[in-house]
Amino acid sequence: DAKTTQPNSMESNEEEPVHLPCNHSTISGTDYIHWYRQLPSQGPEYVIHGLTSNVNNRMASLAIAEDRKSSTLILHRATLRDAAVYYCILRFSGGGSGTYKYIFGTGTRLKVLA
Amino acid sequence: EPEVTQTPSHQVTQMGQEVILRCVPISNHLYFYWYRQILGQKVEFLVSFYNNEISEKSEIFDDQFSVERPDGSNFTLKIRSTKLEDSAMYFCASSEWAEGAYEQYFGPGTRLTVT
Numbered sequence: 001d002a003k004t005t006q007p008n009s010m011e012s013n014e015e016e017p018v019h020l021p022c023n024h025s026t027i028s029g030t031d032y033i034h035w036y037r038q039l040p041s042q043g044p045e046y047v048i049h050g051l052t053s054n055v056n057n058r059m060a061s062l063a064i065a066e067d068r069k070s071s072t073l074i075l076h077r078a079t080l081r082d083a084a085v086y087y088c089i090l091r092f093s094g095g096g097s098g099t100y101k102y103i104f105g106t107g108t109r110l111k112v113l114a
Numbered sequence: 115e116p117e118v119t120q121t122p123s124h125q126v127t128q129m130g131q132e133v134i135l136r137c138v139p140i141s142n143h144l145y146f147y148w149y150r151q152i153l154g155q156k157v158e159f160l161v162s163f164y165n166n167e168i169s170e171k172s173e174i175f176d177d178q179f180s181v182e183r184p185d186g187s188n189f190t191l192k193i194r195s196t197k198l199e200d201s202a203m204y205f206c207a208s209s210e211w212a213e214g215a216y217e218q219y220f221g222p223g224t225r226l227t228v229t
Contacts, residue, residue: 043220
């Protein structure tokens, strides 16, 4: 199974952009890249996902390298409420149609400084 | 806003006992998942379930584990004979679809403590 590698922790100042990197050098062509975050004492929460092209939504942007071996989650203006563990995840296809596994990375703990 | 619910929030059990963790996924969702998170560690995929059968499972999901959707609304995870190392937070999740990578909605988790 392909896996992801993330820095253990990062810090950002409030109102500044944050770039959270993820390496997934063993990704295969059909693996989607997902990002979820986990606030303290809560279940993970969806942030964004993509396959090949860069993606934007109301929460964040996802920049995917051309060779797909790495990606970067971008929070455009970090707030105190964005302090969480951010997981880079590969969703890869199992044997049959509609069968998928989600492999979480170890996560990056983002600290936002006021 | 619809949400995934899980009961109980905390379960304490003795080693060797059977435990059933319950989840109510979002009503129009078709794919269901269980994950676990040992304290201080990353989230680990256990199993995915679709069309009343297991779609995928990880190497963690051995014969001690089983899942069921008994009545069209609940989704359960059973651990047949609990071990100390089964102590973890267990999260249920559901998604409307899986093709095209729909987002998963996670429940708040059940903390399982095996003594």
